[in-house]
Amino acid sequence: MRYGQSILDLINHSSDHMTAEQIFLTLKEQFPAVVIATVYNNLNNLYRQGQIRKISMEGQPDRYDKHTRHDHLICCRCGKLSDIMISDLTADLEKQIGCSIESYDLKVQYLCPACREKETP
């Protein structure tokens, strides 16, 4: 994985939730010969190894994210995605489900401040 570390750094040091294409374009600045299939290969490897997260959002290309525990806030008007930290639900979920869980994924839909602004004139 010649590019593995660069891609991992990119994801870890950016607060955006980049698509494979955005990662590809950024990486290309430093390594002009790189090809998008290589980016997908590396992303899939990093993902399988549990080093990054993948965010699937309806009708959009997948986005890649750091692996640290956090949740997501999505504006239901403009689609803007941001990070939030909600208290860890694991123990609670395990109690309710009745067995141990691997992980969970929480997305909260809301109206972001910018869109709320436009809403009320």
Place this chain on the structure above:
Amino acid sequence: MRYGQSILDLINHSSDHMTAEQIFLTLKEQFPAVVIATVYNNLNNLYRQGQIRKISMEGQPDRYDKHTRHDHLICCRCGKLSDIMISDLTADLEKQIGCSIESYDLKVQYLCPACREKETP
């Protein structure tokens, strides 16, 4: 929407989380002339009207689900998706985020009983 009600019934009366193609194949039994673009049109309409939910899962076609409040359990080994009812988190989330939310989406990854069986020999 000639097929809207049929599609809605299909989704509401099935415990599966069907893809557009599965819905199309089922609908075709009753209406052989129907075409998959029509199924997508109707699903998109029902979705925009808030009558059904859409579940995006990584690397898989979207699945459609009834709109009643519930959460999802996904086996991290075999990918099997099932419904669970976790206590409503809305009030808690609003308190933590500090504003009102539209909705949320909770997916819990675990090892399903069948896969746990195979795990421990």
Place this chain on the structure above:
DNA sequence: TCTGTAATTAGAATAATTCTAAATTATAGG
């Protein structure tokens, strides 16, 4: 019955992602 709007059909188009085969690069052993 006529007319206009909305839904459906057929099939082409698009976009994200994966696949294949060849070429290149890295790695380990002698």
Place this chain on the structure above:
DNA sequence: CCTATAATTTAGAATTATTCTAATTACAGA
């Protein structure tokens, strides 16, 4: 240092889910 083997990358074709376009059909109201 040289060679063999393995792993990664490249280029570009292929795949798949979904959307789009244009033509056709259904349907409701005048």
